[in-house]
Structure formats: structure tokens, C-alpha cells
Amino acid sequence: MSRKGEQSRERILAAAKELALRKGFAGMSVDDILAAAGVSKGAFFHHFRSRADLAAQLIRWYAEADIRMLRTLVAEAEAAQDGAMAQLLQILGAFEAQLRDPGTAPRGCMYALYSYEEEQFDEEVRALVAEAFRAWTALFIRKFQEMIDAQPPARPVTAKALAEMFVSVIEGGLILQRAHGIPGLAARQSAQFRGYLELLFPRPPQAEG
Amino acid sequence: MSRKGEQSRERILAAAKELALRKGFAGMSVDDILAAAGVSKGAFFHHFRSRADLAAQLIRWYAEADIRMLRTLVAEAEAAQDGAMAQLLQILGAFEAQLRDPGTAPRGCMYALYSYEEEQFDEEVRALVAEAFRAWTALFIRKFQEMIDAQPPARPVTAKALAEMFVSVIEGGLILQRAHGIPGLAARQSAQFRGYLELLFPRPPQAEG
């Protein structure tokens, strides 16, 4: 694929993502995408065999960038901090910063959208969504397990339950944030979750000076 | 509106709800609804001026039943229990039971769906969704405030933050539950949230016997 061709493809995917997060996947027509991306119908069907093919490529493209971002946050935290708790707090903090920054704040989560419109998509696409969620939780499960191993939680919890709760709280926060038009709401949910973590894993009383 | 007319209207709304929660609002056509509800096009457009009118009536109808259900749970808990904590635990417990029971478990939340497809709807419909969320959180804010007044939390939190977190965790749980095909996931999120509450408001050590 030439440079130009790849550019068009990205333009289409980016436009489709924006539109889908505003009107739903079924709520946007191919013509809508063409207008938003500034490409012709010929270009579109050159890069995508069909609308269903767009759905598959879109979620794949979105998930790649998404997972890459998360992995970066984790790697940076692991490089900068010692100990699972400090790393987790940095990961969550960096994530909240992205949620708050108007430049990077997402309009919503594509996985959530696809989940709510699931019957439009075939088994392969649904599997991609489930796999993306699994990748998210897997990264957090690892970290939470390290924490539980390092320090017994104040209440019996599993790493998996904590990871699922974090993802839930973010997904739910994104919905509330849209419904109320309050951009910072999802970030606040993440902060609340940190509060839960601090109660679960209280810092050992440090020497005061 | 005669008995028969009202019945048809309900059949249409129920079918539309089911379909919307499976394919998204934009993902279902009027003909889909007709087939699912077993009514004619004439019947449909007798009860609904347009597709947009269906959207408005549907969310109104859904929200009415939803808020009524929540109010019932709260009233029952207030009648059966003394103290905000005991009432809250009963409310959450009853709610989790509904989430788990295959007979009453929702396929998803209509507010979430409407939020993710928001640009399809006019300002009035979006306001209805926001208002529904507000009604949910308002009920919980009251209860959480009672708890905070009765017992200082282990960490400084506001009643509003707790209420928003609960709603978030449920909404997110419903999404994960769909994506993974695990019916009990949302209920588990509510249970996790109860764990958070127990850490925030630890029971005073009781006399053991």
C-alpha cells in the first residue's frame, strides 16, 4: 500500500470513528463518512470491501492504538517506579490525565458502542471486542496480583475482580460523562477507584519527621 | 385510548426496546419492529407520529418503569431496615438479585444506548436521559448522605461521588457482561462496590458471643 493510499485509509477510519462515537455505527451512512473524510465512494470501496468490512477494520485499528497506549503507560510506570502500588498509581494518574486533557480525551469507548450494537456484527468482530477487553483487564490483573502478593488486602479480593471493577468504572464513567455533558466525570471515577485501592492496601505507617 | 390501543402501543414499545438493546436504535428499522411486535405499519404510525417520536416515547416509557422499580426497592428497604447502612445493603442486594435472575436481568441499559447514539436524538430526548440518570443518582445520594452523617467515612468522600461511582460501576458492568457473555458480571460489580462501602463505613466491632 502506497503512502497516499494508507493516508486515505486512515482518514476514512478516523472519520468513521468520530462519527460512530457520535451517532452509533448504524447511525452513520457510508455517505456520511465520505463527506467527513473528504473522499469519494470509489476510494472508500477500494479500501473496504463493504460496510461490514469497515466495521471489522475499524475496531481492529482502534484496538491496536488503544492497547498500544495502555502498554506505553504501563511500561513508563514500570520504568519510573518501584513496587506495584506506586506503578499502579502512576498508571491510573497518567490515564486520568489523558481522560482530562481535551486534546486526548476520548468521546467514548468503541468497545462499549460495539457491545451495545452487537447484533449488527459478525462473530469475528464480537470476538475482537471481547479480546480487547481481555487485554485491558489482563494488564491490570497482573499489577493487582503483584499488589496482593506484596501486601494482603484489607478485604479478600481477587486481582481479576479489581481489574474488572476498574474497567467497569471507566466505561460507566464515560457514559455518565456523555449523558451529563461533564468531561471530567470518567477521570473522577478513576480517582474514586484509587481511593478504594488505598483503603484495600493501606500504606504502612511511615516514620514521621 | 382504549384498552386494545394501549395494548398495541405497549407491544410496539416492548419490541422496540428488545430490538434496540440488541442492534442499537439506529440498527433497527420500523419494519423490524412491526415484525417483532406483530402489528401493521398503519398501527405503528397511528401510535407514533414518526421514528423520532418513537425514540422519545420509548425512553420515556422505559424510564418510568425503571425509576418506579428503583423507588420500590428503596421503599421496601426503608420499611424493612433501620439505619442507612442496612437499608443500602438491602437495596443493593435486591438490585443484584434482579441483575442475576434470568427473568428480570436486563439485556443492557437504554440510557447507555441513547448516550452512545446521542446525535440521532433531539435535545428533548437527551434531556430525558440525563434526567433519568439524575433521578438514579439522587436516590442514592440521599442514602449515602444519611450514611456519612451517621458515621464518618474512613476516607473523605461525598455522597454524590459515591452515587456516581455506583451508577458507573453498574453501567460498565452491563457492558462487560455483554462483551464477554457473562450474565452475572454486573451483579458482581455491585457486590464489589458493597465491599468498598464496608471499608468506608466499617461496622463498629460487635460483642462476640
Next chain:
DNA sequence: GGTTGATCAGACCATCTGGTCTGTTCCGAA
């Protein structure tokens, strides 16, 4: 028994939509 309005049934229509097809442009390799 006749009238009236609510409640439909379903043919019909204009528009929209996904997708096809033909022709054109452009760019790198030979």
C-alpha cells in the same frame, strides 16, 4: 340503526443507502 372516532391493514411512494462499474490519474519499476 346510524353515526362517529379510535384502531388498525396494507398498498403505495419518494428518498436514501450500500454497492457496482467504468473510466481516469498517478507513480514506481523495467
Next chain:
DNA sequence: TTCGGAACAGACCAGATGGTCTGATCAACC
């Protein structure tokens, strides 16, 4: 310089879709 395929541009089409309209049915009420 030529040539072949990638990368479009946009007219075109068949079917789907939202919505209209005419007429039928039926219960209630005078």
C-alpha cells in the same frame, strides 16, 4: 519512455426505509 497496477472519481442501480393515504373494522353512544 513505457507499462501495469494501485488509487481513486463519480455516475448508476436495485433494494431498503420512513412515511402517507385510503379504506376497513369495531365498539360506544345517541
